[in-house]
Amino acid sequence: MTGFPRPSMPGPAQLLATIVLIAAVSPFAVFAVPQVIGADEGFVVLSGSMEPALSPGDVVIVDASGPVGVGDVITYGRPGDSVPTTHRVVGVVDGGYETKGDANENADAGLVAPEAIIGRVVLTIPLVGHVILWANTPVGYVTLVVGPLVLLGASELLAWARREPDGGGKPAASPPEPGADAPESPDATAPDATADWEFPPADANADTGSEPAPAGTVSVAAVDLKLTLLAMGVLLAYAGWNVYREFSLTAAPTPISVGAFTAGLLGLLFAGWVTLAARRAARTARSESDPASELASEPTSETDPASAPVASVPALTDGSGDAEVNDE
DSSP, X not given: OOOOOOOOOXXXXXXXXXXXXXXXXHHHHHHHOGGGGTOOEEEEOOSSTTTTTSXXXXXXXXXXXXXXXXXOEEEEOOTTOSSOEEEEXXXXXXXXXEEEOTTOSSOXXXXXXXXXXXXXXXXXXXXXXXXXXXXXXXXXXXXXXXXXXXXXXXXXXXXXXXXXXXXXXXXXXXOOOTTOOOXXXXXXXXXXXXXXXXXXXXXXXXXXXXXXXXXXXXXXXXXXHHHHHHHHHHHHHHHHHHHHHHHHHHSSOOHHHHHHHHHHHHHXXXXXXXXXXXXXXXXXXXXXXXXXXXXXXXXXXXXXXXXXXXXXXXXXXXXXXXXXXXXX
């Protein structure tokens, strides 16, 4: 019967770090994908015309499906305006909406037509807009996207350079001392604590009789593939959001955003292909090694009954029948 290791529970520090990470990422996820809370779009407040209700750097999430009435804060755009306006409705005149900023003394010039309303503000997230505006600058883009990818690639190259060419970076086992007992070999049927898609060790080919791996093979750890998938996914999502925003505002995304989106997509597809190939190769190697280990562990049936020693302990079964006891 094959057993599987139980997953270890995270400690208090890991649990707290996970909660803090989720709390820090959630506002940006809601701004990028407002549909997760039933809204339609998100905007960053640029001026202080709505203070103290809204301050520069706040993020407003608007819903285009809800009704609009006096007292609601709406976001609207008029022909010729490159940036939408977020003000409060103070009246309804002849089917149009009269708006005014909370910090302004006078109402806005002209009425807002119903078709010009983008949506009603349903959620305000303070201070998040400062980070979003900074991320759209060249320095922020390099720091949040290009920098982590460069560090990931540098760490992989450094680890590959330090790895031993023949032993994979593992120190060789020292020979046993004279007179010392030989170390016990691990049970062939013991559960493997590693991931089910990690490659078997290089010396496993000698036991299975298969051909050894070529000398130019490069091994990649499972955690590195997972980090690569995560990094490519973040890059693809961030670049896709930039392309969507630029296309909505100017109908012409910048070449940098398009290039980052293409690189993220290709990187995600390549990392996914490598991961699937690694899992299939690992499962194939294990399926070939299991029958060999079972045959090696089974005793031969053609033995001489007279020469077989009398067992002094009960013979155990695999649980499918009763135990047999040899009585002298």
